[in-house]
Amino acid sequence: MSNFIIRKVAVLGAGVMGAQIAAHCANAEVPVVLFDLPAKEGDPNGIVKRALDGLKKLEPSPLATADRVQYIEAANYDQHIAKLAECDLIIEAIAERMEWKLDLYAKVAPHIRPDAIFATNTSGLSINKLAEGCPDSLRPRFCGVHFFNPPRYMSLVELIPCKGTDAPLLDNLEAFLTTTLGKSVVRAIDTPNFVANRVGVFSILAVMHHTQRMGLGFDEVDALTGPLIGRPKSATYRTADVVGLDTMAHVIKTMTDNLPNDPWAQYYAAPQWLQALIAKGALGQKTKAGIFRKQGKQIQVLDLAAQDYRDSTGKPADEVVAILKNRNPAEKFAQLRASAHPQAQFLWAIFRDIFHYVAVHLETIANNARDIDFAMRWGFGWQQGPFETWQAAGWKAIADAIAADIAEGKAMASAPLPAWVFEREGVHEAAGSYSSSAKAIQGRSMLPVYSRQLFPERVFGEAEERGTTIWESEGVRMWTTGDEDGKRVPVLSFKSKMCAVGADVLDGVQEAIKRAERDYDGLVIWQPKPPFSVGANLQQIKPVLEAGDFATLEQVVANFQATSMAIKYAKVPVITAVAGMALGGGCEFVMHSPRAVVALESYIGLVEAGVGLIPAGGGCKEFAIRAAQATARTATNDLMLILQPVFMAIAMANVSKSAKNAKELGLLKQDDVVVFNANEILHVARKNALAMYESAWRPALSPAGIPVAGRNGIATLEMMLVNMVEGGMISPHDYKVARSAAVALCGGEIESGSLVSEKWLLDVERAQFVDLLKTEKTQQRIAHMLETGKPLRN
Structure with a gap:
């Protein structure tokens, strides 16, 4: 058996996703060739080079360190297509247009090595239809590999085979994605929008439907559907703005076009207000206006009744907050369902309909319930997946409530719950999770890569060691x-x-x-x-x-x-x-x-500077020693070259x-x-x-005779502080704190170049720390941090 090693990756398409996938491969020490069309004017690699420049400006940064970008080589299809033969993995990441992807496959297929993997990063197009655009010889090495945006930070990658994909290839690729790129992999079925987007987009559509039905404001709904129910701060409508309203509409359209006979098909459409925003170019965060916009420091939200923006003031009702704070999930859901408050009824409705949806579709969209729950946790940031939430709240009681609502016409669809729902006490247990298609419990993957995860993430109801x-x-x-x-x-x-x-x-x-x-x-x-x-x-x-x-x-x-x-x-x-x-x-x-x-x-x-203190658990001492050791290896023997950036990092609490x-x-x-x-x-x-x-x-021996920067070093660092105080960048107390750090880093008020012991450095930093504790302003900072969790700059 030969080792599976990916030495170089090619990414086709230097758009938002392609460039960031390339960046994350470079983060992982995997060199990348990033392709796009040749620019019509100037440098033929202009499109890719602009994308690489864009990587340096994005926040949060897709690059683990700024120098990673040098490991991404710019290329275009006209001049450099032969470079594909150097690559072990080719990831296509162009726009979600079937005809464009198939045209590109015809162009690149002859240049892909016979042992290389060809993967498409699509959010929902059929992998089998895309595979038809590949030569017969390439299909066993073709699959879908769906990264979530932003690729560096989002854990989930969906791995989707076509009918002919070689099984060992998938196993090897899953190991690479898991260990080398640090991803959490869900094996998905080739169904529209796969697992996470299928469930996640339906969840958003359900929220949109019930928002309109209950007459709630977008900001009010976001206040309800964020951390209060275990979902990200961006909640629902803010998430849509961040993703891009045009992108959201495109993913919805995939469901519209491909699921005409689905029980929920009538809801697979972008609402008219969403289409209107897109038509006028209000696409969300990337255009600085969408469902929300910022006017000065004020966040405003679209008000459908007024057909204009208003200040965002929506908040959850006290009664509903009290229900959501109940730590007993069974009681919480019973109270939501029983409450007459519109917000409570809204929350019960969105949970009921997502539970209903995943139960009906489990057989066709996922291999088992665990995959759906992990997909929603890893891809959408939910603290619990829908099946976990249902099971924690009491499986049978929730199932009976859903069935009653279906019978009374309250649910979004009339499809009955599958029979297996009433035959079980839940979907997760110690041995694994329920598979509707197999009608059995499925354990976790036994791939060797998972032996490296001694305590993997667990779903509710699964055994925990x-x-x-x-x-x-x-x-x-x-x-x-x-x-x-x-x-x-x-x-x-x-x-x-x-x-x-x-x-x-x-x-x-x-x-x-x-x-x-x-x-x-x-x-x-x-x-x-x-x-x-x-x-x-x-x-x-x-x-x-x-x-x-x-x-x-x-x-x-x-x-x-x-x-x-x-x-x-x-x-x-x-x-x-x-x-x-x-x-x-x-x-x-x-x-x-x-x-x-x-x-x-x-x-x-x-x-520590954030609370008016300096590092005194040995941090300043350790930096002083490292600076001395690093300086000894230089020709200049200048401690300050090493200490200055360290000092600024401590002073600014970086x-x-x-x-x-x-x-x-x-x-x-x-x-x-x-x-x-x-x-x-x-x-x-x-x-x-x-x-x-x-x-x-x-262990290393404690160093003796550590040279320190002493008084001259302190004075040099103080000069930096004087300019910062005069420029209004720091307060007088910031100055005092930072000067204390300078004293600790430089070994105290002693002759420059003096040789001291490790104990001496510890004594100096401890003395400086305690002196700061005695100051009123540091005490105020500590009190403020304990009261608010935020630093005080006094």
Whole structure:
């Protein structure tokens, strides 16, 4: 068996999706050739080059680091089509027009290598009809691979075979998408709009129908259909604006054209008001006006009755909010259905109709119920999929309520619920999820790639493994899995809210390291759910600060530093496995671990300046040491070249925009490992710990004689601050905080070039930290953060 390795990718089409798919391949160290038509004037590669320039300006950035764009080669079909033969995977991502795609296939097919994969990124066109445009020899290597926008950030990729697609090819491609690109794959059936868009677009159409039926405002509906019901902040109508109203209408039309006999077919049409907006070019966010628009600082919403925009003021009724806060799903749904309030009736209706829809269509649109639920979580950002929500609310009670509404003509369609609904207690169970087509429970994929996901995402009702506890305290849990790696390398997880670091966590980390040194070959600090850690637990220090007990506060800081040093100098490797945020003290733990394994979408930073403090868990000390070590390898021997960007990052509380960006900022070491799929970081972290142990790894010795920038360095950094204060960029207290960071980074008010110890640097940063705690403005910042969750710039 030969290894399946994709060395180079070609992307056909430099539009929004094509360019961003290319960017994400480049993020993953896969070089890309990005094709488009030759420009009619000037540089023949002008279309692609403009797309590449556009990648640099997009926010959030499709590029993990700005330099990724250099690994995308611009090409056009007329001059460079032969380059396709260099590529192992070709992804077509041009506009959703069947005839255009088929014309392109005829052009490129002769240049595709006999062993290369050819895939189309279509949101809903028939894969089998597209396959008919490929030569017979290419069809076994043709499939659909539907990325969701934006490709870097959206987890879901739908993988859709045509009738002749080679099964091992699909397995190999799924492994590449999962590990290399970090995606969550759902195998889809070749049906219009596949899984996520089929269910998601129907859900939006149901919301539109009931909005009009109940006479609700678009802003009122968005207030109801966002986080209150476990969906993204962009809710429904704002999501349509972000996607593009023209794009939304196109996806709806796919259903209109291809599902004429569907029980819900009458609803597969863009409402007249949507068509009117599109006709006048109000396409949503990309044209700065759609359902919503911004006038100055005010968000306005389209008012259909007034045929004009008005200020957006819609909000959920108190009665409905009270119902939604009920943590018992069965009671919540019963109350929504029973309530006479229009908003409650609206919510019951949209849930009822999506439950009805997925039950009727499960057999034809998905392999099993799990695929539908994951598709909606990964592709549309729902906290729970429709089947999960139904099952959590009481399967039989909801089924009976839906059946009653169908009988009374209240549901959007008259199709009866399938018989299997009444024969079961739900669709998810420990062994797997129900498949209507197979009339059986289907377990998870057994592809080898999923053995890397030790704790994959679960659906409601599925068995969940938590490991075996070795030792536990108020702040942490040390535990292990039953496999051989787990027996050698246990896991340490924090129990605090947002994994904040307080005294109980600090003591727990130190105790866990002692136990790991005594009984195991390593330790991984990993949180089953992000974040890794938001930093110090300010709530714990608040009463001590209010009491003015600064001696105790200094002891707390010293204990924080001791914990970081315990991680750094443990006699077995202590690996930090990071996904999500690692801020403040969490970042300092990462900086001190001999190796970090970090998911690409990790946001790491020393953010203490936001509460009027500086890093004092060893962060400033560690940067001072790294600067000295890096400077020793340069000809100029100028510490300030290294310290200046570090200082600005601390002073401005900068947070990395990706794990790779964290390396650029110096927050991660160059040999720290970036993993694209967050579900794989525990596996990779344990393997790294074992590899280090087996290679007779020893912690680095504490450096002696560390050269520091001293007074001259502090003065240099202060000059930067003076300009910022005079320019109104920072306040006088920002200046004080930043100067304290400068003192810590430069080793204190001592002679420049002095040689100091690691302990000296820790003492300096701790002293600066405690001095800031004594200031009124820092105390105000801490209080404001605890009250509002937002920084105060006083």
